[in-house]
Amino acid sequence: MSFANVLLVDDEKSFLEIMEKRLGTRDLEVTTAESGAGALDELGRNNEIDVVILDVKMPGMDGLETLKAIRSDFPLVEVIMLTGHGTIETAIEGMKKGAFDYLLKPCDIEQLVGLVRKAKDKKSAHEEKIMQAHMKEITGRMI
Numbered sequence: 671m672s673f674a675n676v677l678l679v680d681d682e683k684s685f686l687e688i689m690e691k692r693l694g695t696r697d698l699e700v701t702t703a704e705s706g707a708g709a710l711d712e713l714g715r716n717n718e719i720d721v722v723i724l725d726v727k728m729p730g731m732d733g734l735e736t737l738k739a740i741r742s743d744f745p746l747v748e749v750i751m752l753t754g755h756g757t758i759e760t761a762i763e764g765m766k767k768g769a770f771d772y773l774l775k776p777c778d779i780e781q782l783v784g785l786v787r788k789a790k791d792k793k794s795a796h797e798e799k800i801m802q803a804h805m806k807e808i809t810g811r812m813i
Protein backbone atom coordinates (compact mmCIF):
# COMPACT_ATOMS: atom_id res chain seq x y z
CA MET A 671 0.00 0.00 0.00
CA SER A 672 1.24 3.49 -0.78
CA PHE A 673 1.83 5.96 2.03
CA ALA A 674 1.17 9.05 -0.09
CA ASN A 675 -0.24 10.20 -3.41
CA VAL A 676 2.21 12.40 -5.24
CA LEU A 677 1.79 14.67 -8.24
CA LEU A 678 5.09 15.20 -10.04
CA VAL A 679 5.21 18.34 -12.20
CA ASP A 680 8.06 19.04 -14.63
CA ASP A 681 8.31 20.24 -18.23
CA GLU A 682 11.04 17.64 -18.99
CA LYS A 683 9.38 14.43 -20.10
CA SER A 684 12.46 12.24 -19.53
CA PHE A 685 12.77 13.56 -15.96
CA LEU A 686 9.10 12.72 -15.31
CA GLU A 687 9.52 9.18 -16.65
CA ILE A 688 12.62 8.42 -14.59
CA MET A 689 11.26 9.95 -11.39
CA GLU A 690 7.87 8.28 -11.78
CA LYS A 691 9.59 4.88 -11.89
CA ARG A 692 11.95 5.63 -9.01
CA LEU A 693 9.26 7.05 -6.72
CA GLY A 694 6.86 4.28 -7.68
CA THR A 695 9.20 1.64 -6.25
CA ARG A 696 9.13 3.44 -2.89
CA ASP A 697 5.49 2.92 -1.94
CA LEU A 698 4.29 6.14 -3.54
CA GLU A 699 1.32 6.52 -5.86
CA VAL A 700 2.65 8.80 -8.60
CA THR A 701 0.76 10.97 -11.10
CA THR A 702 2.55 13.33 -13.49
CA ALA A 703 1.88 16.64 -15.22
CA GLU A 704 4.02 18.48 -17.78
CA SER A 705 2.92 22.01 -16.89
CA GLY A 706 1.52 24.18 -14.12
CA ALA A 707 -1.87 24.32 -15.83
CA GLY A 708 -1.81 20.53 -16.22
CA ALA A 709 -1.05 20.18 -12.51
CA LEU A 710 -4.04 22.34 -11.54
CA ASP A 711 -6.29 20.28 -13.85
CA GLU A 712 -5.08 17.09 -12.22
CA LEU A 713 -5.64 18.46 -8.69
CA GLY A 714 -9.14 19.49 -9.74
CA ARG A 715 -10.12 15.97 -10.76
CA ASN A 716 -8.05 13.92 -8.27
CA ASN A 717 -8.69 14.82 -4.64
CA GLU A 718 -6.46 11.98 -3.42
CA ILE A 719 -3.26 13.92 -4.07
CA ASP A 720 -1.33 14.73 -0.88
CA VAL A 721 1.93 16.24 -2.08
CA VAL A 722 2.99 18.07 -5.25
CA ILE A 723 6.65 17.90 -6.32
CA LEU A 724 6.99 21.01 -8.42
CA ASP A 725 9.69 22.09 -10.87
CA VAL A 726 10.49 25.80 -10.54
CA LYS A 727 11.55 26.46 -14.12
CA MET A 728 8.78 25.74 -16.62
CA PRO A 729 7.57 27.58 -19.71
CA GLY A 730 4.17 29.27 -19.42
CA MET A 731 3.01 29.08 -15.83
CA ASP A 732 6.23 28.75 -13.80
CA GLY A 733 6.69 26.98 -10.48
CA LEU A 734 6.03 30.04 -8.33
CA GLU A 735 2.78 30.91 -10.12
CA THR A 736 1.69 27.28 -9.89
CA LEU A 737 2.53 27.22 -6.17
CA LYS A 738 0.39 30.33 -5.54
CA ALA A 739 -2.56 28.78 -7.37
CA ILE A 740 -2.22 25.50 -5.44
CA ARG A 741 -2.02 27.31 -2.09
CA SER A 742 -5.18 29.26 -2.87
CA ASP A 743 -7.28 26.54 -4.56
CA PHE A 744 -6.05 23.40 -2.75
CA PRO A 745 -4.81 24.71 0.63
CA LEU A 746 -4.37 21.29 2.25
CA VAL A 747 -2.05 19.98 -0.47
CA GLU A 748 1.64 20.34 0.42
CA VAL A 749 4.21 21.46 -2.17
CA ILE A 750 7.90 20.55 -2.46
CA MET A 751 9.80 22.67 -4.99
CA LEU A 752 12.63 21.35 -7.16
CA THR A 753 15.11 23.97 -8.23
CA GLY A 754 18.34 24.31 -10.20
CA HIS A 755 21.26 26.47 -9.09
CA GLY A 756 20.09 29.43 -11.13
CA THR A 757 16.66 29.50 -9.53
CA ILE A 758 17.44 29.19 -5.81
CA GLU A 759 15.96 32.66 -5.21
CA THR A 760 12.66 31.39 -6.57
CA ALA A 761 12.75 28.48 -4.13
CA ILE A 762 13.28 30.90 -1.24
CA GLU A 763 10.36 32.97 -2.50
CA GLY A 764 8.35 29.75 -2.70
CA MET A 765 9.10 28.96 0.95
CA LYS A 766 7.74 32.39 1.90
CA LYS A 767 4.66 31.70 -0.18
CA GLY A 768 3.90 28.46 1.67
CA ALA A 769 5.92 25.69 0.02
CA PHE A 770 6.65 22.86 2.45
CA ASP A 771 10.32 22.67 1.43
CA TYR A 772 12.63 22.63 -1.58
CA LEU A 773 15.40 20.48 -3.01
CA LEU A 774 18.16 21.22 -5.47
CA LYS A 775 18.24 19.30 -8.75
CA PRO A 776 19.56 16.70 -9.32
CA CYS A 777 17.94 15.57 -6.10
CA ASP A 778 18.73 12.60 -3.92
CA ILE A 779 15.79 10.20 -4.16
CA GLU A 780 15.94 9.14 -0.49
CA GLN A 781 15.98 12.76 0.62
CA LEU A 782 12.99 13.49 -1.60
CA VAL A 783 11.03 10.50 -0.30
CA GLY A 784 11.85 11.60 3.27
CA LEU A 785 10.46 15.06 2.54
CA VAL A 786 7.32 13.60 0.96
CA ARG A 787 6.78 11.55 4.12
CA LYS A 788 7.09 14.65 6.34
CA ALA A 789 4.83 16.70 4.06
CA LYS A 790 2.20 13.94 4.10
CA ASP A 791 2.40 13.78 7.94
CA LYS A 792 1.84 17.54 8.11
CA LYS A 793 -1.18 17.27 5.82
CA SER A 794 -2.64 14.38 7.86
CA ALA A 795 -2.20 16.31 11.13
CA HIS A 796 -3.86 19.32 9.55
CA GLU A 797 -6.81 17.23 8.31
CA GLU A 798 -7.14 15.62 11.75
CA LYS A 799 -7.40 19.05 13.41
CA ILE A 800 -10.06 20.15 10.95
CA MET A 801 -12.02 16.96 11.62
CA GLN A 802 -11.79 17.50 15.38
CA ALA A 803 -13.04 21.07 14.97
CA HIS A 804 -16.03 19.73 13.01
CA MET A 805 -16.68 17.16 15.75
CA LYS A 806 -16.60 19.87 18.42
CA GLU A 807 -19.03 21.92 16.40
CA ILE A 808 -21.39 18.95 16.09
CA THR A 809 -21.20 17.96 19.79
CA GLY A 810 -21.56 21.64 20.75
CA ARG A 811 -24.85 21.75 18.89
CA MET A 812 -26.15 18.63 20.59
CA ILE A 813 -25.66 19.95 24.15
Ligand SMILES: [Mg+2]
Nearest residue numbers: 681725727728
Ligand atom coordinates in the same frame (compact mmCIF):
# COMPACT_ATOMS: atom_id res chain seq x y z
MG1 LIG B 1 12.06 22.74 -15.95
